[in-house]
Amino acid sequence: MATGAGRLPHRAVIHAAAMGYDGGQMIPPTAETIRSATRAALAVADRLGLASVAFPALGTGVGGFELAACARLMVQAARDYLAQPGTRVRRVIFVLRNEHARQTFQAAIDQAGAVA
Helix, strand or coil: EEEEECCCCCCCECCCCEEECCCCCCCCCHHHHHHHHHHHHHHHHHCCEEEEECCCCCCCCCCCCHHHHHHHHHHHHHHHHHHCCCCCCCEEEEEECHHHHHHHHHEEEECCCCCC
């Protein structure tokens, strides 16, 4: 789902949920919900004609999902999406909370290699 960006200097905010709630109880994120949320957000960005998308590390805060596993999942999902013919999204940015998270995502990017 996308909404307006309000006062942010962006065209839209895409809401990518990797965890949920049921009866007030948190449903923890899984590898599949992180992969799925990443792909779904990229598809929304594509439909909106956006050239770039910024993501946090989905599910790693309150959800408690392991950072390195999240990085591998999100980087691979983004890489696979960008490799599709016809996608208008050309750039994915990971906006992370600290240097450790940045290094973790950078390692996942380096391991995945460049998009062909």
